[in-house]
Amino acid sequence: MKKASINNKLGKGSILLAALIIIFITILLFPVYILKASHYRDGEYLKSWLVKRGDSFSIKYTHSVQLTPVIEAYYIDEEGEIILDESYFYSYGAGLPSDTPYKFETTKNGFRIYDIDELMDNLIYRTGAVRANHKINIKGKTYPFLDFSEPRTGIKFEVEQSFLLQHILKEAYNVKRQINYRK
Secondary structure, three states: OHHHHHHHHHHHHHHHHHHHHHHHHHHHOOEEEEEEEEEOOOOOEEEEEEEOOOOEEEEEEEOOOOOOEEEEEEEEOOOOOEEEEEEEEOOOOOOOOOOOOOEEEEEOOEEEEEOOOEEOOOEEEEOOOOOOOOEEEEOOEEEEHHHOOOOOOEEEEEEEEEEHHHHHHHHHHHHHHHHHHHO
16 A cells, blocks of 8 residues: 555656646747847847837937937837837937938927837947947846947847747857856
8 A cells, every 4th residue: 555655646746747847848948039139240149138029129329429329219010020119319410310201309308200110121230339338228127239249340130039948048158158258
């Protein structure tokens, strides 16, 4: 009687462990969307963030001529595409619009162009070396471009479908690479 009870308990424990392992593997192989930053020429992976349709992010930098802040706001549409939504800037200057076909308003903080809704097939920024100080703000956190790229690097942003495990492994490798680079 005791042997049957022990075998029964071991059997239940093994089944529970197997079920947990299957659930864990299923979660890791679950498809997710990521916003990926990569080197625009060779596609080298630099950084990524988990995203879903409807998420938004912004990129802020200092304009190289005017030396004033520029903020460009994006969202991810239902097809997983990056859409430019709004642009904020504080003074007119080289490369900044003086007129626009989009909605435009003057605020106490500068100028706002909104309801742009323009698909960004190639969203590329070049990491500033000193003044530009490019940063991406996503999910309430800010990440300076120089934390994941070299100065003057062209960075392409795109949304991709990936597996959660693949994302975790790439980010773990990326953290290790950054730690070794800073030594």
